[in-house]
Amino acid sequence: MSQKKSKLSATNDISVNTILHGNCVEFLNSLPEKSVDLIFADPPYNLQLQNELIRPNQTVVDAVNDKWDQFDSFAQYDQFTRDWLTGCRRVLKDNGSIWVIGSYHNIFRVGTIMMDLGYWILNDVVWHKTNPMPNFRGTRFTNATETLIWAKKSSNQKKYTFNYHSMKNLNEEKQMQNVWYIPLCTGAERLKVNGKKAHSTQKPEALLYRIILSSSNTHDIVLDPFFGSGTTGAVAKKLKRNFIGIEKESKYVEIATERIKNIPPMLLDFDLLVTPSKRNLPRVSFGQLIEAQYLTIGQTVYSKSHKYSAVIKADSQLKTENFTGSIHKVAAKILNKSAHNGWDFWYYEDGNNKLMCIDVLRNKYRQDFNLV
Numbered sequence: 225m226s227q228k229k230s231k232l233s234a235t236n237d238i239s240v241n242t243i244l245h246g247n248c249v250e251f252l253n254s255l256p257e258k259s260v261d262l263i264f265a266d267p268p269y270n271l272q273l274q275n276e277l278i279r280p281n282q283t284v285v286d287a288v289n290d291k292w293d294q295f296d297s298f299a300q301y302d303q304f305t306r307d308w309l310t311g312c313r314r315v316l317k318d319n320g321s322i323w324v325i326g327s328y329h330n331i332f333r334v335g336t337i338m339m340d341l342g343y344w345i346l347n348d349v350v351w352h353k354t355n356p357m358p359n360f361r362g363t364r365f366t367n368a369t370e371t372l373i374w375a376k377k378s379s380n381q382k383k384y385t386f387n388y389h390s391m392k393n394l395n396e397e398k399q400m401q402n403v404w405y406i407p408l409c410t411g412a413e414r415l416k417v418n419g420k421k422a423h424s425t426q427k428p429e430a431l432l433y434r435i436i437l438s439s440s441n442t443h444d445i446v447l448d449p450f451f452g453s454g455t456t457g458a459v460a461k462k463l464k465r466n467f468i469g470i471e472k473e474s475k476y477v478e479i480a481t482e483r484i485k486n487i488p489p490m491l492l493d494f495d496l497l498v499t500p501s502k503r504n505l506p507r508v509s510f511g512q513l514i515e516a517q518y519l520t521i522g523q524t525v526y527s528k529s530h531k532y533s534a535v536i537k538a539d540s541q542l543k544t545e546n547f548t549g550s551i552h553k554v555a556a557k558i559l560n561k562s563a564h565n566g567w568d569f570w571y572y573e574d575g576n577n578k579l580m581c582i583d584v585l586r587n588k589y590r591q592d593f594n595l596v
Contacts, residue, residue: 240445240466243457245477248449248470249304252311260468261385261444263312263322264435264456266427269330270294270301298333305330305337308449313341315447319383321346323435324373325427331371343375346384347402351431354407374439384439390499391438406430415453415479422479423453432459440465442497454480461487464497506595508586510551510566511540518585525570526579532558534570542570551582 238259244251295301312322322343326334339345349372356368376384391400406428413429415422432455440446442464448456451469453476460467461484471477513519519536526533534542534554542554549557551566559569567586571579589595 238445238468240468241457241461243451243454243469243471243477243480245471245474247472249307249311251470252308252315252449255315255468257314258317259445260315260447261317261320262436262440262446262465263316263320264432264446264448265308265312265322265324266425266448266450266452267305267308267324267326267330267334268295268301268450269327269425270298301330302333302337305334306341309334309337309341309343312447312449313343313377316377318377318381319385321374321376321384321439323439324375325351325370326373327367327370331373335373338373338375342378344377344379344381345373345375347374348372349374349402349404352403352405354405355410356408372435385441385444387438387441387499387501389501391434393499394434394437404431404434406434409455415483417479423476426453427455429455429459432456433463436460436463436465442494451480452476454483457484458487462490464490464492506590508589508595509540510582513582513585513589514538514540516589518589519572519582523572525572525582527558527569528571528579528581530579 238256295304309324316322324331324334324338335345351370351372353368353370356366359366392398394400407430409426409428415426436446436456436459443466445466445468446456446460447468447470449470451457451471454469457467457469457480469480471480514521514536519525521536521538523536524533525536525542532544534544537543537548540550541548542551544554544558547554547557551570552564553566555566555569556562556564567583568581570582572582572585574580
């Protein structure tokens, strides 16, 4: 495992792309404060299984009965949860965010504790398993979902990473919703040792792909305090993020180390990994386009349907028969709305009399003047 260093401040360094073997709470309390950009936590669910699960053919289900998932009481589990969440909040940057996954056994307790500690929930996301394990006893509904909580450090936190356009592109140009249809980890992706599951709760890479792509940037540090078989680290490496894993079980440390070591370095161009958010692009005003002659005084702009039109004034306002104002105010007036985005509403005719959105000119301006 690589032991690269990532400079965090003048006085604090932190080892990245490494797995820390030991107690997660102890390591969380020893890592530099405000040092990681994103946290994904897949803690013990405290499943409270009391009997073996038997299939209809009388074979035993390979259920989660590991010692690390067993707690003597809810009070003990709650204290454990409070301790690691407190440590996570300490090491999370002020513009970072955290994802926690759980089932109905624990996620409501976890969510309550997160709110008590000051976290502010941004979304709950339902992972709908397209290939869930049946309820073999036929006494309950098939448990086909798990819940993820996405949160920031506090209600006062104004900035956090959300790559909205990457998620929209991933969802065929539609705003991504909070129900994700992703299959369980099976087949070749499922790690095995001597023919048996290497880890009883290995998560699919597709799930971590969506989490890491949506809420971190290249070279960010992603922390997983329950590293397990290393899915977080594997996906982070593929998306050119740095990672820190914490894992108590030595057998999982060995499995994850070997898994990540076998992933070849991703020699990808930056633009293949990033879809810039318009919010983060350098601001270009409508007036700048006129000053630089991308559009001219007296030129007519149109709505996409060609139903509405307006004329450009020297001061960058638009003039219709009955109203004069900014590109946004005129669009809103036409649509009888309180506000509307004029960059999306107005079009101009190019040299071939083809209508083009004026936002295209804003992007061209940024490229021509090296603003991107």
